[in-house]
Amino acid sequence: MTRAPTPADVREAAARLAGTTTRTPVLHAPALDPHTAGHVLLKCENLQRTGSFKFRGACNAVARLDDDDHARGVIAFSSGNHALAVAPAAAAAGTTALLVMPSDAPPAKHAAVRRLGAEVVTFDRYTDDRFAITASLAAERGLTVIPPYDHPDVIAGAGTTTTEFLDQAGDLDVLVFPLGGGGQLAGATLGLADHKTRLVGVETAVGDKNRRSLDAGERVRIPVPHTIADGVTGEVPGELTFPLIQRRVDDVLVVDDDEIRAAMRLLFEEVKLVVEPSGALAVAALLAGPIHAPGARVGVVLSGGNITLDRLHHLLN
Amino acid sequence: MTRAPTPADVREAAARLAGTTTRTPVLHAPALDPHTAGHVLLKCENLQRTGSFKFRGACNAVARLDDDDHARGVIAFSSGNHALAVAPAAAAAGTTALLVMPSDAPPAKHAAVRRLGAEVVTFDRYTDDRFAITASLAAERGLTVIPPYDHPDVIAGAGTTTTEFLDQAGDLDVLVFPLGGGGQLAGATLGLADHKTRLVGVETAVGDKNRRSLDAGERVRIPVPHTIADGVTGEVPGELTFPLIQRRVDDVLVVDDDEIRAAMRLLFEEVKLVVEPSGALAVAALLAGPIHAPGARVGVVLSGGNITLDRLHHLLN
Numbered sequence: 001m002t003r004a005p006t007p008a009d010v011r012e013a014a015a016r017l018a019g020t021t022t023r024t025p026v027l028h029a030p031a032l033d034p035h036t037a038g039h040v041l042l043k044c045e046n047l048q049r050t051g052s053f054k055f056r057g058a059c060n061a062v063a064r065l066d067d068d069d070h071a072r073g074v075i076a077f078s079s080g081n082h083a084l085a086v087a088p089a090a091a092a093a094g095t096t097a098l099l100v101m102p103s104d105a106p107p108a109k110h111a112a113v114r115r116l117g118a119e120v121v122t123f124d125r126y127t128d129d130r131f132a133i134t135a136s137l138a139a140e141r142g143l144t145v146i147p148p149y150d151h152p153d154v155i156a157g158a159g160t161t162t163t164e165f166l167d168q169a170g171d172l173d174v175l176v177f178p179l180g181g182g183g184q185l186a187g188a189t190l191g192l193a194d195h196k197t198r199l200v201g202v203e204t205a206v207g208d209k210n211r212r213s214l215d216a217g218e219r220v221r222i223p224v225p226h227t228i229a230d231g232v233t234g235e236v237p238g239e240l241t242f243p244l245i246q247r248r249v250d251d252v253l254v255v256d257d258d259e260i261r262a263a264m265r266l267l268f269e270e271v272k273l274v275v276e277p278s279g280a281l282a283v284a285a286l287l288a289g290p291i292h293a294p295g296a297r298v299g300v301v302l303s304g305g306n307i308t309l310d311r312l313h314h315l316l317n
Numbered sequence: 318m319t320r321a322p323t324p325a326d327v328r329e330a331a332a333r334l335a336g337t338t339t340r341t342p343v344l345h346a347p348a349l350d351p352h353t354a355g356h357v358l359l360k361c362e363n364l365q366r367t368g369s370f371k372f373r374g375a376c377n378a379v380a381r382l383d384d385d386d387h388a389r390g391v392i393a394f395s396s397g398n399h400a401l402a403v404a405p406a407a408a409a410a411g412t413t414a415l416l417v418m419p420s421d422a423p424p425a426k427h428a429a430v431r432r433l434g435a436e437v438v439t440f441d442r443y444t445d446d447r448f449a450i451t452a453s454l455a456a457e458r459g460l461t462v463i464p465p466y467d468h469p470d471v472i473a474g475a476g477t478t479t480t481e482f483l484d485q486a487g488d489l490d491v492l493v494f495p496l497g498g499g500g501q502l503a504g505a506t507l508g509l510a511d512h513k514t515r516l517v518g519v520e521t522a523v524g525d526k527n528r529r530s531l532d533a534g535e536r537v538r539i540p541v542p543h544t545i546a547d548g549v550t551g552e553v554p555g556e557l558t559f560p561l562i563q564r565r566v567d568d569v570l571v572v573d574d575d576e577i578r579a580a581m582r583l584l585f586e587e588v589k590l591v592v593e594p595s596g597a598l599a600v601a602a603l604l605a606g607p608i609h610a611p612g613a614r615v616g617v618v619l620s621g622g623n624i625t626l627d628r629l630h631h632l633l634n
Contacts, residue, residue, distance in 0.1 A: 049347075
């Protein structure tokens with residue numbers, strides 16, 4: 001098993017990423033205060049380069065490779081935010097990226113990744129084994145695989161969302177994250193090493209793999225969930241991320257698609273931000289009510305904003 | 318004629334507004350860099366309290382009133398961003414607001430203003446004289462009128478967008494603003510008093526009252542323009558704002574509705590921000606091409622984000 005990342009890895013990642021990642025703004029959201037009885041601050045990772053926090057982990061992992069690795073390049077499989085992040089992360093480190101993407105992903109996504117300088121190889125998601133394709137391409141060309149979350153450098157990079165947030169906003173009583181593979185929440189456990197902050201993850205009710213795993217005391221596999229939150233449809237928590245989450249996270253809450261819709265609408269109309277369904281999970285939990293923290297400083301992470309206007313309109317109508 | 322505001326008024330306004338207005342974020346927009354050949358920084362007044370820069374001017378004007386004025390309250394007529402700004406500006410100063418709004422304004426707008434603590438009086442925009450109604454209510458109840466732009470304290474408050482922007486971003490070679498009544502651009506001329514920054518305003522091609530007035534050397538009245546930019550449909554530049562603009566502004570550019578649409582789409586999809594049509598005028602000018610500034614630091618103001626998802630979708634389809 002790979003080494004577990006440490007709080008020192010997050011501090012080093014923060015120094016490494018300065019000037020490459022965006023120091024995303026923190027906004028007070030008065031429209032959300034009444035839902036917690038506290039003071040709600042939003043960390044806007046939807047305004048991060050490539051439109052999501054994934055750029056932090058991808059950049060850190062690619063930057064940590066040595067010159068020989070950089071000479072050969074990196075590879076990743078993703079049709080989502082990780083793909084959008086790896087392409088410019090490779091460019092920033094002076095190397096090249098090969099993206100393995102489903103052939104039926106929206107053509108705009110293929111084009112976006114190519115525009116970012118990456119090569120794209122497609123596979124049929126119903127007949128091909130993406131793991132096998134990725135492994136064979138990696139072996140054949142000597143490429144380094146950059147996984148979407150279950151990697152120490154990806155987790156450490158994702159942890160910089162938390163250290164940056166605390167640096168900007170001061171101490172927080174509660175910190176609430178969208179939760180999928182767990183890279184960002186696992187990173188937060190490291191970023192919060194010296195803090196008493198209550199740490200909360202939010203996943204979908206139909207995709208509650210982390211909550212089930214915590215209840216079972218071990219990683220549980222669930223069927224692929226059907227939800228509008230297309231960024232968090234994994235079937236099992238990460239091998240590296242789960243133990244970190246298990247050790248430190250105070251609560252895992254769940255929300256349904258309608259609660260996610262309400263969150264995206266509020267963020268659009270009241271806060272003037274474009275947030276994708278999985279990026280709005282934490283706000284959905286606030287609106288659903290279970291986070292009651294009178295007088296508390298409540299930090300909430302918006303993890304991504306990659307959604308078209310047509311899709312947002314369709315989802316909310 | 319009322320006294321003209323000065324650079325000192327803007328500095329005093331900045332001190333007065335600290336802690337009440339939001340210090341809105343400045344974002345680098347790589348997607349816009351190629352359109353100018355420079356480095357484009359966005360000042361996000363769409364993320365200002367009440368969803369537009371209007372909160373700055375309204376707050377400053379209301380805060381400058383004396384105790385007797387505050388005991389009686391303020392009045393404004395507006396169906397737009399000024400109405401949304403005056404209501405909480407009054408609350409922040411511990412006074413009350415009466416808003417004179419068209420009876421056929423969207424019920425959601427009436428409700429929003431009432432939720433913000435203001436009283437609403439409606440008028441029929443086809444038969445009633447809103448100026449006469451406002452003046453008679455003001456006289457009857459001893460209320461102070463807060464105009465939307467043509468007032469020294471409103472202009473000075475609006476000028477804090479510029480001083481705050483420079484404070485956050487450092488010196489700028491070019492600064493581009495949406496232009497309607499001219500409060501924000503007139504305020505910018507004061508905020509830039511000690512700077513060589515090239516100052517540019519952008520209005521609609523069908524509502525080019527400022528450009529025509531500059532050409533004529535005096536304020537010119539135009540017919541009410543038909544444009545999607547509903548925040549800038551005034552017929553004549555302000556009495557106070559025009560001389561300031563005339564003295565200092567380097568260029569007034571015009572854009573059409575399709576250029577505004579392209580700007581709103583780019584801001585949604587690439588920058589993840591909700592911006593209303595009049596708020597996107599400056600970005601529309603960048604996309605249309607006339608601002609070529611190789612290597613320059615180009616500041617661009619997004620002045621407001623008050624638009625529903627349905628309307629945005631409708632406008633862009």
